[in-house]
Amino acid sequence: MFDYHMHSDFSADCDTSMEKTIESAIEKGIAEISFTEHIDYDYPDPTIVFDLDLEKYDRKIKEMQEKYRGKISIKKGVEIGVQPYLLERYEHMLEKETFDFIICSMHAADRKNLHRGDFFHNRTAEAAYELYYEEFLYCVRNFDDYSILGHLDLVKRYKSLNSDADFHDIIREIFKTIIPKEKGIEVNTSGFAYGLGSGMPSADILKLYRECGGEIITVGSDAHEASHVGRHIRETYELLASIGFKYIATFDKLEPSFHPIDRFL
Numbered sequence: 001m002f003d004y005h006m007h008s009d010f011s012a013d014c015d016t017s018m019e020k021t022i023e024s025a026i027e028k029g030i031a032e033i034s035f036t037e038h039i040d041y042d043y044p045d046p047t048i049v050f051d052l053d054l055e056k057y058d059r060k061i062k063e064m065q066e067k068y069r070g071k072i073s074i075k076k077g078v079e080i081g082v083q084p085y086l087l088e089r090y091e092h093m094l095e096k097e098t099f100d101f102i103i104c105s106m107h108a109a110d111r112k113n114l115h116r117g118d119f120f121h122n123r124t125a126e127a128a129y130e131l132y133y134e135e136f137l138y139c140v141r142n143f144d145d146y147s148i149l150g151h152l153d154l155v156k157r158y159k160s161l162n163s164d165a166d167f168h169d170i171i172r173e174i175f176k177t178i179i180p181k182e183k184g185i186e187v188n189t190s191g192f193a194y195g196l197g198s199g200m201p202s203a204d205i206l207k208l209y210r211e212c213g214g215e216i217i218t219v220g221s222d223a224h225e226a227s228h229v230g231r232h233i234r235e236t237y238e239l240l241a242s243i244g245f246k247y248i249a250t251f252d253k254l255e256p257s258f259h260p261i262d263r264f265l
């Protein structure tokens with residue numbers, strides 16, 4: 001198995017050491033992991049600053065790769081929190097840095113925080129979902145410096161709808177934009193822990209991605225503590241296989257490799 005989304009104490013919202021997380025992954029028989037530490041420029045919550053010490057992070061990853069060589073493969077990833085007005089700033093940073101894997105996530109929309117709920121004040125859930133996906137679409141139309149889109153339907157974690165709107169039209173536009181550019185999506189299995197009953201995105205969106213011709217897909221736990229590494233990954237592989245996906249992707253210096261999914265079932 002591969003776990004392609006996790007945080008350590010290099011992320012502002014996590015205090016687990018890399019060593020603990022790596023050892024937990026080894027115990028669970030995971031072949032390869034990618035740390036994906038947060039960078040969220042201008043995060044709209046003054047009580048937390050999602051900055052990453054890039055030099056120190058690079059040194060630590062190299063040290064961990066050396067220390068655990070032969071036991072597990074460790075990749076250097078990052079999870080950037082995009083918003084339409086921040087894209088250029090990320091381009092500048094990513095020009096100078098080397099990562100194996102880049103997750104493009106949206107943790108804020110309309111310059112407001114999803115996590116604390118500010119984004120949902122004074123708008124219906126339907127309007128909030130629509131604006132969230134519209135801003136995501138703007139970002140993928142104007143930005144290419146990433147490997148996959150993180151937890152695409154994250155907005156569901158914070159607010160449920162009063163209707164059965166599925167937003168497939170706008171999500172389809174997102175897929176039609178990213179697929180020709182050879183970008184992918186992830187399944188973020190933390191959705192189970194937040195009571196969504198599935199990973200993020202949900203199965204209907206995964207089917208839509210497959211129908212649009214999407215093939216590049218990673219699976220990650222979004223672990224912020226060591227025990228969460230690897231959670232729900234195998235069942236997610238089974239779900240993906242049942243939808244018709246053939247491969248799980250891993251990344252090295254932003255180049256994807258494809259591993260037949262049936263090997264894990």
Ligand SMILES: [Zn+2]
Pocket residue numbers: 079105107150151
């Ligand atoms: Zn995230």
Ligand SMILES: [Zn+2]
Pocket residue numbers: 005006007036079222
């Ligand atoms: Zn994350």
